[in-house]
Amino acid sequence: MDRAAKRELIDSLHTTLKSTGVVVVAHNTGMVASQSAEFRKRLKEAGGSVKVAKNKLAALALKDTDAEKLSDLLTGPTILAFSKDPIAAAKATVTYAKTNDKLVILGGAMGKTILDAKGVQALADLPSLDELRAKIIGLLNAPATKIARTIKEPGAKLARVIQAKASKEEAAA
Incomplete structure (x- = not known):
C-alpha cells in the first residue's frame, strides 16, 4: 500500500470513527474468510460496520477522536466494529463472539467512555x-x-x- 492509499484509509477511518456511537476492538486470531464474512454480515444487519486495518494505521485514525485511548488495545490481529447506534455494534459483536471462540473482545469505547471487555458485554446486555x-x-x-x-x-x-x-x-x- 503506497503512502497516498494509507493516508486515504486513515482519513476515511478517522471520519467514520468520529461519527460513531460505539467502537469495539477484538482479536480475530484464526478466523477464516467465511467466518469474517459472516461477522461482517451480522454487523451490517445490526446497522454497524467492520474494519480490519493495520494497527499503526488504525491508531493514527483514532487520534483526535473520543476513542483515542483504544490505540493501547491495538496489538496483534485486531478488528474494529463500530456503529452510530450506541448498542448495535456491541450487541452484534458479543453475540457473534459467543458462537465463535476465535473472536475475542478486548474492549471498546462509547463516546468518551473507554470500556473493557466486561463493559462491552454490559453494553450489549442493555x-x-x-x-x-x-x-x-x-x-x-x-x-x-x-x-x-x-x-x-x-x-x-x-x-x-x-x-x-x-x-x-x-x-x-
Whole structure:
C-alpha cells in the first residue's frame, strides 16, 4: 500500500470513527474468510460496520477522536466494529463472539467512555432503543387503562345490581 492509499484509509477511518456511537476492538486470531464474512454480515444487519486495518494505521485514525485511548488495545490481529447506534455494534459483536471462540473482545469505547471487555458485554446486555421505546409506551399506557377501567367500573356495578334485581323479580313472578 503506497503512502497516498494509507493516508486515504486513515482519513476515511478517522471520519467514520468520529461519527460513531460505539467502537469495539477484538482479536480475530484464526478466523477464516467465511467466518469474517459472516461477522461482517451480522454487523451490517445490526446497522454497524467492520474494519480490519493495520494497527499503526488504525491508531493514527483514532487520534483526535473520543476513542483515542483504544490505540493501547491495538496489538496483534485486531478488528474494529463500530456503529452510530450506541448498542448495535456491541450487541452484534458479543453475540457473534459467543458462537465463535476465535473472536475475542478486548474492549471498546462509547463516546468518551473507554470500556473493557466486561463493559462491552454490559453494553450489549442493555435493551435496544426500540425495546426501550416499547417499555416507555407500555408504562404510559398503563395508567390510562387503569383510569378508564376505574371510571367505567361504578356504572358496570350499577348495571349488574339492576340486572340482578330484575332477574330476582322475574323469578318471583
